[in-house]
Amino acid sequence: MLRLSALYRFPVKSLAGEALQRVEVDxxxxxxxxxxxxxxxxxxxxxxxxxxxxxxxxxxxxxxxxxxxxxxxxxxxxxxxxxxxxxxxxxxxxxxxxxxxxxxxxxxxxxxxxxxxxxxxxxxxxxxxxRQVDTAYAQVGDKVGFADGFPLLLIGQASLDDLAARVGRPLEMLRFRPNLVVEGALPYAEDGWRRLRIGDIEFERVKPCSRCAIPTLDPHSGERAEDGEPLRTLATYRRDAEGVYFGQNLIQRGTGVLEVGMPVTLLD
Known part of the structure; x- marks a missing residue:
């Protein structure tokens, strides 16, 4: 069964985040x-x-x-x-x-x-x-604050586990700064999801997340990995002409409350 296994909020863009048990979606x-x-x-x-x-x-x-x-x-x-x-x-x-x-x-x-x-x-x-979300991927009226481009980022726990195994050492999920983490799926299964529901809220997957250099920084100290990991490994199997991808951007279709442990239902 798919379940919401973690929630993260980043009140200030690019500052340290906070793990949550429950949060409202607006x-x-x-x-x-x-x-x-x-x-x-x-x-x-x-x-x-x-x-x-x-x-x-x-x-x-x-x-x-x-x-x-x-x-x-x-x-x-x-x-x-x-x-x-x-x-x-x-x-x-x-x-x-x-x-x-x-x-x-x-x-x-x-x-x-x-x-x-x-x-x-x-x-x-x-x-x-x-800001208006890029209408190449969103509807007129979809808004975002100071996030790079989309309101929400989802990563599958199995995807991080697979990447860590390839790199050869544990990796913190916070390196990738997601809002939602889902467990119970195969690695990178989220690439194929189109719509999902968590609690009473539906979400639309709109675009893979292109990664910058921030995942090479320790999320607590800010120290950069001398070996360029995990981006170096990601680039060997998650790259296309536009960049290196890990995680999926979402847009919420409604408001409500999310809580760790909620089931995740795939709608499409």
Whole structure:
């Protein structure tokens, strides 16, 4: 039987994630997932572990709809209130998308600047300012916050286990930053799923996830694997002309609650 075996939320894009037992799904994916982002102060361009590996050591917790908490080793924790949706707007960019979103203020910027040794700002995306998902894969009206392109990422546990066996050492699921992990299927079975239901929510699989260099970073320390794993091994059997793929992007078709242990039903 297929079951939801893990849930992960990443409140701030490219900062450390949190494992959950239960979470609401809203119009942008998991409630509180990737609703915040660190950007270069001058250009507004998004920053990730690709440029700043130390981001992996910063922990973000979505406390509720009004509050984010940031913490890191050697630094006092900081509570950041959600800024008003139409005030202190800052122009930012995520890949090819440009948008105006509220800035979280100077205290958050100073806290991050010390840790990252970079002049940066923290911004928040309210639902009414979210981005349209690429209509080559989605419907008009499908929205995403600061995730790279889609609201949700699913990976099969057996797929990670197979990759780890090929690499020859254990691999943390957090290297791949999924939201949903499903167990009970064969390796890479998720490649062929089109629609599925978990609890009362249906999901549509829309696109394989093309991987950047972040899986080569230790998800806790940010240290890069000198041997280029696991991307080196993935590239031997999961590559096409567009890139190296692992995991599947999803769009939710409804809202509700997910809980670890729920059965997963394939609809198509």
């Amino acid at each position: 119009a942008l994916g998991l409630a509180g997932d990737r609703r915040w982002m660190v950007v270069d102060a001058a250009s507004g361009r998004f920053l990730t572990q690709r440029q700043l590996p130390r981001m992996a050591q910063i922990c973000a917790r979505w406390l509720d709809e009004r509050t984010l908490q940031l913490s890191a080793p050697g630094q006092a924790a900081l509570t950041v209130p959600v800024p008003l949706a139409d005030q202190a707007l800052r122009g930012v960019s995520v890949w090819s998308d440009s948008l105006q979103v509220p800035d979280a203020g100077d205290a958050a910027a100073r806290w991050l600047n010390v840790l990252l040794d970079r002049d940066c700002r923290l911004v928040h995306v309210p639902a009414q300012r979210a």
